[in-house]
Amino acid sequence: MDLSIVVPLFNEHESLPILVERLHGVIGAMGQSYEIILVDDGSNDGSWKVIQGLTAADQRVKGIRFGRNYGKSPALNEGFRAAQGGVVITMDADLQDDPDEIPELYRMITEDGFDLVSGWKQKRFDPWTKTIPTKLFNWTTRRVSGVMLHDFNCGLKAYKGEVVKSIEVFGEMHRYIPFIAKKEGFHNIGEKVVKHHPRKYGKTTFGFDRFINGFLD
Numbered sequence: 465m466d467l468s469i470v471v472p473l474f475n476e477h478e479s480l481p482i483l484v485e486r487l488h489g490v491i492g493a494m495g496q497s498y499e500i501i502l503v504d505d506g507s508n509d510g511s512w513k514v515i516q517g518l519t520a521a522d523q524r525v526k527g528i529r530f531g532r533n534y535g536k537s538p539a540l541n542e543g544f545r546a547a548q549g550g551v552v553i554t555m556d557a558d559l560q561d562d563p564d565e566i567p568e569l570y571r572m573i574t575e576d577g578f579d580l581v582s583g584w585k586q587k588r589f590d591p592w593t594k595t596i597p598t599k600l601f602n603w604t605t606r607r608v609s610g611v612m613l614h615d616f617n618c619g620l621k622a623y624k625g626e627v628v629k630s631i632e633v634f635g636e637m638h639r640y641i642p643f644i645a646k647k648e649g650f651h652n653i654g655e656k657v658v659k660h661h662p663r664k665y666g667k668t669t670f671g672f673d674r675f676i677n678g679f680l681d
C-alpha cells in the first residue's frame with residue numbers, strides 16, 4: 465500500500481461524501497494504491513451512517529468508530545495504528561484542508577526524503593479569536609521544541625509510515641506531533657504552504673475556550 469489518508473472527524477456528515485469523492489479524484493490520478501481511513505470520534509449527527517455508505521461503495525474507504533467523543537488526538541492515534549501505507553497523510557474532515565495538496569506532499573516524502581511535512585496555512589480563513597492565540601502558540605512551541613515550523617497544528621501533514629508507527633498521540637498532543645516525532649529521532653521535518661478554506665458546514669470544536677484549556681492541560 466503506497467498511501468493512507470487518515471481523517472479524524474466529529475460530526476461532519478455533510479462534508480464526508482464531498483471529501484471522499486475529491487480524495488478519490490485526486491489520488492486516483494496519482495496512480496498509487498491507497499486507503500482512506502475515516503475515524504469517527506463519537507459523532508452524534510449521523511456521520512457513522514454516512515461512513516457506512518462510503519465504505520460499502522468502495523473498499524478502499526475504511527471506517528473506525530469510537531463509542532464516545534475522545535478527541536482529535538486519540539482519533540489520529542487509532543488511524544495511525546490502522547494505517548498500512550508507506551506514506552500517511554492526515555487531514556481534517558471539514559473541507560478546510562485541500563486534497564489538491566496531496567500529490568506534492570507525497571512527493572516531498574518519497575522523493576525529497578522528508579520524515580514529516582507539515583502544512584502551513586499561511587493565508588488562513590478563521591476568526592481572529594483563533595488566529596491570534598494560534599500565533600502565540602506557534603511562537604512558544606518553536607522556542608521550546610527547536611522545530612522551526614510556522615503552523616504546528618495544521619491538520620494536513622504527511623509522514624513516512626514508520627514515523628506514525630513510532631509515535632503515540634493522546635490528550636491534546638496532536639498540536640505537538642512534529643515535536644514528538646523529533647524526539648523519536650525523526651529530524652528531517654519540512655513545511656509546505658497549503659491552501660486553506662473557510663468551514664462550510666458544522667462548526668469548529670476548537671474555539672478560544674478549548675484552545676486555552678489545551679494550553680493549561
Ligand code: UDP
Pocket residue numbers: 471472473474475476505533534535536539555556557558560619667668669670
Ligand atoms: N475533531 C475530532 N474530534 C474532536 C474534535 C474535532 O476528530 O473532538 C475533528 C474535526 O471533525 C475535524 C478536525 O478534528 O475533522 C479539526 O477540527 P475543527 O475543524 O473543529 O478544528 P479547527 O479547524 O477549527 O481548528
Ligand code: MG
Pocket residue numbers: 556558560663668
Ligand atoms: Mg476545521
